[in-house]
Amino acid sequence: MENRLLNEFNNKILSQWSFTEIKVDYSPLNHKELFELAYHTCNSIAIRNISIKLTQDEDKGGSKAIFYSNTKKFISIEALDDVLKINKYFPEGGTGDKLINDIKPKLETRKLIFSAKEKDQKTQILKSILVERKIDECANLVMLKDINRKIYFAIGDARESAAVVPMFMDAEGASLVQLALNKWMTTTQNLDQEKTFPESLVPGLLKNLTQIKRWLLKLISVHLEK
Incomplete structure (x- = not known):
């Protein structure tokens, strides 16, 4: 696109x-x-x-x-x-x-x-910013009206990247974030992979991605200010 x-x-x-x-x-x-x-x-x-x-x-x-x-x-x-x-x-x-x-x-x-910071803390912060980038990538693909396959993999990358970061997974609200990502992975997986992401689903996905991004930005910033 x-x-x-x-x-x-x-x-x-x-x-x-x-x-x-x-x-x-x-x-x-x-x-x-x-x-x-x-x-x-x-x-x-x-x-x-x-x-x-x-x-x-x-x-x-x-x-x-x-x-x-x-x-x-x-x-x-x-x-x-x-x-x-x-x-x-x-x-x-x-x-x-x-x-x-x-x-x-x-x-x-x-x-x-x-x-x-200690090496492990640095690694977790960098991996959390990686998730932040993946969320941004997914939102951009949706706004570009790209195909379902790319959006599915972008959501999957974000979910899997987050799953190995204790700083992310132990934070309050992390289970809801993973639940939302899982929901959209399932939704996107059931669509024709080579077709454009449906317009009717765009507002819902972008709303969830924005909520996740707001939560994640705050989480990372807290760890960069102490």
């Missing part, structure tokens, strides 16, 4: 819109860790992930995510080899002040808190 927002970003926004830019040093984290923290810190209920590319090397650049907000602004998070770069693009009359005044100091603080 055509990703209209991504096409607009690549063909128009990058060259024509104003933007605010911040750069954050990796130290004392590796590239993967800071990218994941930045993903979570920039993310919110109002944000839609319209594109993500991940590199397999934890100590090299190459990962990039592009967000679109309900205020019609775009955010790109890019792991370069020497620094993490975040750009916020806004139309005429808009600003990117939040990136400088809120996102950057919050990310710098979380970087230090994360670096001081």
Whole structure:
């Protein structure tokens, strides 16, 4: 399915819109860790992930995510080899002040808190952000009117990724989250896998994904602020 927002970003926004830019040093984290923290810190209920590319090397650049907000602004998070770069693009009359005044100091603080945690805690936080990304991926596929097979596997990835993270599974409300994901896996599995996800089911699935995302964002943030 055509990703209209991504096409607009690549063909128009990058060259024509104003933007605010911040750069954050990796130290004392590796590239993967800071990218994941930045993903979570920039993310919110109002944000839609319209594109993500991940590199397999934890100590090299190459990962990039592009967000679109309900205020019609775009955010790109890019792991370069020497620094993490975040750009916020806004139309005429808009600003990117939040990136400088809120996102950057919050990310710098979380970087230090994360670096001081035990290895197991770090792993669980990163795996929880992985679930966050999977939920975002699923929501984007639904909004792109993609086929049932892709949506089924995206929901399954989120459910299975969450199932091995104690921080997630032990949290209050986790059983309801897994129940909702199981329900939608079953629903999607029973549909024609190569057909577009039914319009009649879109509001219900997006509502549940939004509820799960809100719960998950709060859970992860709590562990990054203590």
